[in-house]
Amino acid sequence: MARPRKDQQEPAAVERIKNAFWELLEQNNLKHITVNMVTQKAHCNRGTFYYHYESLDALLCTVIEEELLNSKGLPLGIFYMLSNDSKALTEMLLPQRTQRFGLVMKRCGQECVALKIRTIIANMWQTILCDEEEELTTNARIIIEYSISGLIGVIDYLYREGKLDGSSFPEEMIYAIKDNAHYLAIRISNAQGISLQEFEQCVRLYSHIAR
Template sequence: MARPRKSERDAAGIRLANAFWTLLEHHRLANITVGMVAEQAELNRGTFYYHFKSMDDLVDRVIEDEILGNESVMQNAFGLIAGSSTVDSLETLINRKTDRFALLINQGGMDLFSVKIKRLVFATWKAILCDDGEELAPNTRLIIEYSTSGIIGIITYGARHETESTSPEFFLSFVKNNSEFLVSQIGIAQGIPRDAVLERVRATLRIAGMNDR
């Protein structure tokens, strides 16, 4: 039997991810199984394991896609830092993405969401700021922890208090101010000039194809 073409593999992976999000609307994360995801996607378990090692791997991948993937909030937040994204584009994304973040928190728990998000954010900033063999400075880690916790806190509040949900305008303003704070402080903490931080962010966006708008 011929192996599926790349486009077919990609399409199956997207179907599995979409199936996961559909199931999460009605089930606790801990209760969702590989079989449920495969059935919802109308695929077999073998196809699931072709794309993902386990349910944990699927969860990691869908969160990574929401945070770092094409047209993600972080992508546009970095674009806002670098001057290649607009406030309007970020507002559109925030309105769309925060619903999924809230769903993860409500169905999977705050601890899981927070740990996975922070791990991705730290890894991204390390790739931007550090040369091979270097580590983020302690003060840099503190700044990233502070800024990331603030954004997660706003999302969490909205997820747990739907009738008092934070307005998109406030969240947008927070992300914008948070980005400016990072640019002004993170270079100082890491010992890198502000302009150099901006250029590294722009280079990351170019490499990832994030500026192809």
């Protein structure tokens, strides 16, 4: 396909298309969104859309990958929530990404996204707490998986209740995260057979590198 006109080229057109998709998803289930709706809201033509994306499904995969599955995106943010790294949380677009995760779960039925996020975060903990040839203990893995699933469930619930606006977290969520993070640190360190101090040192080091 020929390149689109200069005023429709990257990155402006691509960003408009992605933003238009998110805006439409706030009001419509995925099955009701069309390419025409996206291009009208993005102020571009169909040729521009198809130059960058093969289909609406391809656009969906792109925005999910960038916002939700990228290891620097939502998975890292959820890791920070679980480890109570409040400074890191303020440096990310986490409220927006959390809100969009709830949006995808509600409008697209993308349960597989939650599974992928759980896997990415569990692998982060594996990297943090284990040497190259070591594995998380079964108990530690169960605790981590359970905690991730619980937090994802909280995000989904708060979104459906209209309490995630994309700009900040509700106070009850912040309180629950802080309370859970300390308890989680104790349980994981005990299950993995390391001291709480060693656990916290590993988390701080990973957080510093990840930023």
